[in-house]
Amino acid sequence: MTKAELVDLVHQHSGVGSKADAEKVLDALRDVVQAKLAKGEDVSYPGLGKFSRVARKARTARNPQTGATVKVKATKAPKFTASATLKGIVKGDAKAPTVSAKPAPKAAAKPAAKPAAAKKPAAKPVAAKKPAAKAPAAKPAAKPAAAKKPAAKK
Numbered sequence: 001m002t003k004a005e006l007v008d009l010v011h012q013h014s015g016v017g018s019k020a021d022a023e024k025v026l027d028a029l030r031d032v033v034q035a036k037l038a039k040g041e042d043v044s045y046p047g048l049g050k051f052s053r054v055a056r057k058a059r060t061a062r063n064p065q066t067g068a069t070v071k072v073k074a075t076k077a078p079k080f081t082a083s084a085t086l087k088g089i090v091k092g093d094a095k096a097p098t099v100s101a102k103p104a105p106k107a108a109a110k111p112a113a114k115p116a117a118a119k120k121p122a123a124k125p126v127a128a129k130k131p132a133a134k135a136p137a138a139k140p141a142a143k144p145a146a147a148k149k150p151a152a153k154k
Contacts, residue, residue, distance in 0.1 A: 008022075
């Protein structure tokens with residue numbers, strides 16, 4: 001799902017004023033979570049999960065291509081822990097909330113019907129269209145791929 005699709009669904013499901021307002025709300029949520037994690041604070045959202053920051057210690061790793069050892073610096077990383085509710089929904093133990101993809105389009109207002117006597121006569125039938133021009137003759141088939149030499153190995 002793209003951000004535009006998410007904004008559209010949130011707009012439809014929440015009834016927020018406009019799509020731009022829904023996007024502002026989602027962007028504000030992202031900004032708040034990022035700011036709080038940068039300060040080292042956790043952010044919990046019931047039914048969804050908890051965003052937190054973890055500290056990773058310095059360690060020695062191994063380059064899989066060369067086998068050489070590499071020193072990895074200590075760092076901080078974001079972590080998301082799903083709530084029990086979200087885990088149950090993903091497993092299929094609990095029912096997910098219903099979110100419609102798009103509401104049914106509203107019918108346009110129809111103009112008042114004219115009296116039967118005022119109707120215009122039916123239009124004349126349109127003559128059949130001319131057949132389309134013939135396609136150019138097909139080119140001869142290309143040589144089979146098996147006839148080519150295999151690429152040289154480096």
